[in-house]
């Protein structure tokens with residue numbers, strides 16, 4: 001097991017910001033994971049399970065705890081036949097989505113452009129273009145805080161819009177249960193009158209939309225705020241935080257090196273050596289301006305780790 005001390009978290013987050021983690025452990029097996037949890041217990045420190053750091057803002061002061069990054073046996077995809085797959089938590093979601101697509105299975109293929117891991121995707125119930133991981137996930141295997149391996153059904157996972165039982169139970173900086181793997185039941189494309197080539201074309205369309213609408217050339221962590229719950233009568237514009245942020249005149253607004261993207265108002269980008277505090281302050285400024293102008297409360301989608309002002 002590899003244990004690093006004072007590892008800069010900017011190297012592990014898509015925002016490219018964040019101070020040192022007191023300990024940073026790469027856990028390649030269940031034994032490594034148990035040792036990492038023992039290390040946290042021995043040192044009297046909290047722990048945090050890191051995915052690919054693509055929905056995460058780590059404080060400039062860092063994290064006084066043990067960051068655990070899963071790898072090795074947690075990166076496996078097992079093909080169980082008939083559109084059933086078991087996927088390790090460290091597997092990149094994009095790799096799994098493309099793997100299923102190549103075999104002609106539908107259900108998750110439009111999510112190939114989401115840059116997270118399976119663990120992060122289950123935790124957030126990541127989704128896009130009408131698909132969500134929770135939609136075709138059948139079970140999730142976890143390690144609970146007492147060291148027991150549990151198998152949760154979809155119903156027990158409590159998937160909702162960008163949330164799950166894991167995110168609902170967690171504090172702001174600690175995963176309640178460690179997601180080890182998930183199983184999926186996908187649909188044979190032919191049963192939908194589609195071919196693998198059709199699925200490829202659907203994915204290509206989604207990827208082109210991402211490229212055209214998202215600031216992919218600058219460090220960011222995806223949508224800053226969650227879609228609004230505006231009720232059944234809502235139009236797409238009424239539920240999109242970016243609509244209100246743009247109407248409030250905030251596109252291009254900067255605090256320090258952080259900027260409200262000029263391409264997509266619901267993205268904050270690290271435009272010029274931003275600090276984590278710049279990004280947090282900018283997100284709060286946006287919340288206050290949108291509340292002032294429209295009486296709407298925006299809820300942050302991005303997760304904060306460590307101490308901020």
Ligand SMILES: Cc1cc2nc3c(=O)[nH]c(=O)nc-3n(C[C@H](O)[C@H](O)[C@H](O)COP(=O)(O)OP(=O)(O)OC[C@H]3O[C@@H](n4cnc5c(N)ncnc54)[C@H](O)[C@@H]3O)c2cc1C
Nearest residue numbers: 051052053054055116117119120121123126127128179222
């Ligand atoms: C350019 C860009 C585009 C994006 N587009 C989308 C999109 O279309 N849809 C969407 O939903 N999201 C999108 N995101 C956000 C992000 O990629 C997703 O939320 C993703 O699921 C986060 O996964 P991660 O592995 O990076 O998790 P991290 O950011 O590392 O962690 C997120 C949370 O998950 C927890 N977690 C991670 N792994 C585990 C585990 N094994 N056990 C327990 N808890 C765990 C962490 O503790 C943390 O609380 C985008 C991000 C970027 C940068």
